[in-house]
Each structure stands twice: as structure tokens, then as C-alpha cells.
Amino acid sequence: MDLTLIDKYFLIEKIGLISAVLAISLLIAMYSTWAERKVAAWIQDRRGPNRAGPFGLLQPLADGGKLFFKEEIIPSTANHFLFVLGPSMAMLTACLTSAVIPWGDVLNFGGYAVSLQIADVNIGVLWIMAVVGMGVYGIMIGGWASNNKFSLLAACRGASQVISYELPMGLALIALFMISGSLSLKDIVEQQRDGLWYVVLQPVGFLIFLICAFAECNRTPFDLPEAENELNGGYHLEYSSMKLGFYLFAEYINMFISSALMATLYFGGYSFPYMDSLGLSPNLVTILGICALFLKTFAFIFFFMWVRWTLPRFRYDQLMKLGWKVLIPLALLNMLITGAVILYRQNGF
Amino acid sequence: MGIDMIIFTVLSAIAIAAALGVILSKNPVNSVLCMITCFVAIAGHYIMLNAQFLFVVHLIVYTGAIMVLFLFVLMMMNLNADIEPQKRNWLKYAGAISGGALLLVLVAALRDASVPAIQSGAPTDIGLISNLGKTLFTSYVVPFELSSVLFLSAMVGAVVIGKK
Structure with missing residues (x-):
């Protein structure tokens, strides 16, 4: 790595970008909890939170305050260090993924170009797979360190679920890379800017990725690790106060990041139709592009919530059957057909 | 520095x-x-x-x-x-001696190893994914495919053992 390229401006730019992305993820995760209850209320024909502030907009702040000031209980039989490490790991891995997502094109500040992506590495998507793989640790360490058999059971469920659904997710992504020819998320977005969105070329791959994203985020219908009617509450059963808050918060950050990822990989990211023929200044187009990405992301977040309040939870064996016997063969078939079509288009028969 | x-x-x-x-x-x-x-x-x-x-x-x-x-x-x-079985003394000695022997072999091997000087003009992008992929699928395609067969047989073997 050429470290001589690092100068003061580069450092300030990147630190600013990282802080901004982190702050926005936290803010969106916070308001996702509010949106979730509003969506649930709307689907179930209720009003939802409407006491704190206009439309209940201050509700997340009130909840956060409550979580901070609640009494903190660490079970005496728990492993203290690991008990604290668990929620920290969950939060860390949830935030790491945002490093490789391109949040927008280039912004120009009087001749100084700022790319709105923290790290444009050519292993972007593999980095996401690596972080997803490490996301298991938060659940497993927390569940085991609680020294409670229900927590441990939930942690085992969570770990095996995440491992099982990583495979079809990776296979679905391989089919996408065969078309794009690049692992860099920036390249993938730029290709969709000029051509079709990849959801048109890879509908099956997108469907598999979507299902796996639900499973990786532990969202209904795959929220087996926190099946409260079987496991008393799941891997965070013994947690209280802000440590519980971290676990719940990490879930919402994961949901936001995977929504942004799906928008980037399959729905054109920050590009939107006719963006190059509007005749606007490049900076304005970049800002509109950011808005487009967030619009797509919010649509996916709404979809996550819609599914949660519509579908019941799967049984554990159904979950495993779906993962191993349906999604993996389907993803392999998708990969095979994609490869055959690419080969045919390159050299005919 | x-x-x-x-x-x-x-x-x-x-x-x-x-x-x-x-x-x-x-x-x-x-x-x-x-x-x-x-x-x-x-x-x-x-x-x-x-x-x-x-x-x-x-x-x-x-x-x-x-x-x-x-x-x-x-x-x-x-x-x-608490539930860890007490190991016998001779086992501890055997472990220490074999570990020490391994260390000796490693030190002896490293002592005579010559470290090639790093050429300043050597390409630094050799570890990037496209270069690596091209190398794997052109110069080293036979070993690569052979190791993939090895992996497949290991997977089949694991399934067979797991079914017993």
C-alpha cells in the first residue's frame, strides 16, 4: 500500500466522511425504531407513538434516555469481560460495512474533489462478506457469556442461521460479479448508471440476496434467535440497560446497511434515470444522487418492516430447509445460467 | 519512523x-x-x-x-x-521436549535461509484480485483445478462421515 499518498487533507477528508456516515447510520437506526412502530400501527390500524413531540418524533430520544438510565444488571455467574464484549462486537460489525458503500459521486469544493465513499477498494463486496461472517461473534459471545441455557440455544441458532445464509448470499453475488466483472461497488454503480439496473439482469439473484439479507439481519420471518415464545427473549435475554440497547440498535443499523447495499448492488445506487441529461451542475447531480440512494434505501427499510408485520415466523427446520435445500441449489442454477448466457454472448456456440 | x-x-x-x-x-x-x-x-x-x-x-x-x-x-x-482432567507429569515433559525440538528445527531452518533483497522496482499490485485471478487461471490452472477437486472430495467425505 502506498502510504506516502496520505497527507493532511486526505486524513481530514476521510475522518469527516467516516464521522458523517457513522452519524447518519446512527440517526437512521434511531428513527427506524420510530418508523417501525408507525408502520406497525398503520398496518394494524392503530395510531402508534404520538405522545412525545409532533407525530411522536421525540419517542426515540425518550427511549434512548430510558435505556441509558435503567439499572444495569450483570448476572453474577456471567463472564464479565465477554458479557460486555458481546454487544460491542455486534455494534462494531454493524458499523464496519458502511466503509465500502459509495454514498454518492464526487463533490467538488473549489477544485478539491471529494469522493463520497470511504474506501474504494477493489475487494468491496468481499469485505462485506467478511464483516457479515464476523457478525456472528456478537450474538455468540453475548449468548454464551450470559451463562443461561436459553441464551446459549438462541446464540447457536443465530450462528447457524447466519452461517447457512451466507452461502446462498455469496453464490447470488458471484452471478452478479460475472456480469459486472468487478468487485468494487463504485464500478458496479457506474455500470448501472450507463446501462440497465442489475435487478433486471439478475432477478433471481436479487431475490436470493433479499431473503438472505432478512436472515442475516435476524428479521422476521427469520428472527429465530429471538423467538420470545420459545426462548424467553433470545440471546440478549440477560441483558439490560444500554447493552440491550446496543443489540437492538445493531439490528437496525444492519437493516439500514443491507438496504443501502441492495440499492447499490441491484438498483443503481446513487444513479437515477436521466441523471446525465438534466444539464445541471455536477455538484447538484451528486446531491440529487445521494437523495436517490437514500430514497431507495428507505424503500427497502419500509419493505423490511412491511414483511415483519405481515408474515409469521418460520419454524427452525423450515428455515434450515429453505436455506440449504432451496436457496443454495437455486443460487447455483442461477450462477450456471448466467455463466452460460455470458459465454454465449461472447463467442456464440 | x-x-x-x-x-x-x-x-x-x-x-x-x-x-x-x-x-x-x-x-x-x-x-x-x-x-x-x-x-x-x-x-x-x-x-x-x-x-x-x-x-x-x-x-x-x-x-x-x-x-x-x-x-x-x-x-x-x-x-x-474444574472439569479439566489432570494431565500426567510425563505427558508434560514429552510436550515440552517435542515443542523445544520443533523450535530448534525452525531456528536452524531460519538461520540459513537467505532473504532475497526487495527490488525497489517490483510491481506492488500483484496481490490485487484481477492480477491474482489471471495468474491462477493461466499459469497455475492445473494445480488450481486439482486443489478444487481435493476440496470437493473433502466435502463429500465430511458428509459421508456425518451421515454415519
């Missing part, structure tokens, strides 16, 4: 401390966590060498998959010092 030297020193210190933690820790779960830290630090060295693909595969395969399985097994067995 340049910035890459500082990063190298910090990563090496973490790696060595974590590696010591693996063998010195009494609790097997802590050992596994130390091992994960060690792997992450080594992955950091790979990125310093601009071997991005190796870096990310190291993270996916070792920290993401293999260590999760380690942790899984250890957590299910719930090992701790």
Missing part, C-alpha cells in the same frame, strides 16, 4: 500478544478470541503488503468461518478448569 513502520509495529505487537494469549489463557473460549485477534492483526499485515485479496479471504475463511466453528464447539462443550 514512517507511518507504515508505526502501523507495522503496532500490528506485530498485537499479533504477538494475542498469540501468547492463545497459549497462556486458562479459559479455552478466551484462547479462541485471542486467536481471532491474532488473525485480524495478520490480515492487517496483508493489507500493508497490498495483498487485498489475501487479506479479505483470510478474514472470510479464518476469522469468519473456521474460528466460528471453533467457538461453536468450545461453547457447546463448556470446558473449564
